[in-house]
Amino acid sequence: MDINQDPESYWNRSASKAFSFDDDDEDVEEDNASLHSSRTEHIFTDDNISEASFDNTANILNLTIRSVLCEADLELILNEQSLDSDIIPKGIAPDEELKLLRRKLQNMVHVPSLKVTATKLLHGKLCPLEVYKSLNDKEELLDEVLRNGDGNAVVGVILFLQRTLNKKQFYRILRNRPKASDHYINYLIQTKNKEAIEILTMLGRHQESAIVQFKAAINGHSDILIKEQKLKQFIVAYSSDPGIIPVFHQIFTNSLNLIQFIDKTKTSFDDEINVDSSVLEVLYSCSSRHKWKDLDTTSPLSPFKIAADYQISPAQFEWTALNERAKSQSYLDLGGIFEKSSWNLITKQKQFHISFSLETAIQRLADLNAPLPVLYFFLSKLSNPNQKLVLSKKVKCTKGIIDAxxxxxxxxxxxxxxxxxxxxxxxxxxxxQALTNVNKKWSTEGLKIIR
Incomplete structure (x- = not known):
């Protein structure tokens, strides 16, 4: 094209008719099948290259939409355009409102592609799911959404199925799709506990149902007497369950005992402990009040008795006690936690024992700004010199570095x-001194070898 030529002359002589977005609304009233046919066959059959090329190279390249997009992708694009959001904004012009209403009617009459609807849902867009009437279409829609794994879209489709199907059909669909069941149950647990329990029971997941019932009994009640009553009722019901699990029953019973313990001793904790406190929180508070040099472990507030009564593991007990004593800067009491008297009554030696990683304990003490002698005490218990060297450098303990x-x-x-x-x-x-001792030791060892 000559740059000096009038720009309008190109459009006047162009063989391509420009596409108009202001087509008459009467086209919407056509039959959906003919509309789709006209869009795919007429609009794109003779599609020429855009005005980007002014030398009419389109005739040479013969570039068309179908040379760029396959039939499946073209179908997806056309169907997607028919599924735009049908929300009518305020202040819209009457003719635009009419267009939106016609499009909404079209979507209700003609069932859109399942893949397109699933894609819209996965992108958080509104879609008219009511157009899917048959049971088969509803199941296929759920499967299509499940393949993409978005929880919100899955729950949205499941809620649609729950509204439009009878219980027998709905339960069958959930039984055959464990992934869908999990999404739905997680949603119900946060919104409707009773329905979650019903679904879990129907699916035969009795132990999960018991956990949900247990949480419902202990949560949501600030009154300790109401919470105790609810928990008692649940434990009685669970005890008669034929599929009872002894470990679960023990956990539920311990929770009831803990609530009763808090009710009796709440005046001893200065509001640090309340009805919703966990057993480890109770243990922490008891550790702060316990005289660790006292060998009496029968006191109701003794951390040793709490650990025994509520089956607290040694690792949990030691970790809780270490954190509390370190934060209270009562480092001398750590010996009473990690050192136990041996059977050798003559030497009265104590054995060091820790139920979790010694490296974790040292790092935690360093984070709580424990003094170097305390860090050195724990570093001295490491048997691996390489590990001791690395940790000693990390916590900047000079004696530990020398020993390593x-x-x-x-x-x-x-x-x-x-x-x-x-x-x-x-x-x-x-x-x-360490160098002197090392040299003496190696010299002595060398003499022994010569002899």
Whole structure:
């Protein structure tokens, strides 16, 4: 095209008729099948290249929509355009409102593609699900949404099925689709506990139903007497269940006992403990009040008795006690938690025992700003010198680093490390003594070998 030519002349001589978005509304009233046929056959059959090329290369390339999109994708695009949101905005012009109402009527008369509807739902758009009348279409719609795995879309379709199907059909669909059941049950647990229990029972998931009933009994009641009464009723009902699980029954019973314990001793906790407190929260509060040098473990508020009465694991007990004592800066009591008297009554030695990772304990104490002697005490219990060296550097414990280097027999590194320490400091003296002891020990060992 000549750049000096009048721009309008191109459109006047163009063989392509421009597409207009202001077509007469009467086209909407045509039969859906003929409408779809005309859109796919007439509009795109002779589609030429856009005005981006002014040298009429379209005739040479013969580029059409079908050369770019396959039939399936073209069908999807056309169907998607017919599923725009049918919400009528305020202040819309009457002719535009008429268009929207006609489109809504068209969607109700002609069932759209399941794939298109599922895509719309997955993108959070509104779709008229009522157009799917048959049971088969409803099941296929649910399966299509399930394949994409979006929980909100799945729940939306399930709620539509629940409204439009009888219970027998609805339950059968849930039984055959465990993934759909899980989404629906999670939704009900947050909104309608009774229906969640009913669905779980129907599906034969009795233990999950029991857990939901248990949570319903202990939650939502601020009055301790009401909570205790509800929990008693639930435990009595669960005890008569033929599928009772002893571990679950023990947990439910312990929860009732804990509520009764809190009710009796609530004046001893200065409002730190209430009816909704967990057993570990009770243990933490009891740990703060316990005299750890006292060997009496029969007191109702003794953390040892709480742990025994409510089957608290040794790891949970020790972790809770370590955190409470460290936060209270009562580090001397840690020995009473982790050191136990041995059977050797003559030497009266104590054995160190910890039920969780020693590395985790050291890191936690460092996070709580425990003093170096406390960190060194726990570092000294590590048997792996490499691990001890790494942790000692991490928590900046000089004595731990020296002990690890001695165990690794790395004299040169130990000599270099000594030079980094301040002259006359305790750490420097400790390092010098360690080097002296190492040299003496190795000399003695060398003489033994020569002999």
């Amino acid at each position: 280097l001695v165990a690794l027999k790395d004299v040169q590194v130990l000599e270099n490390f000594k030079e980094t320490l301040i002259n006359g400091s305790e750490e420097r003296f400790y390092c010098e």
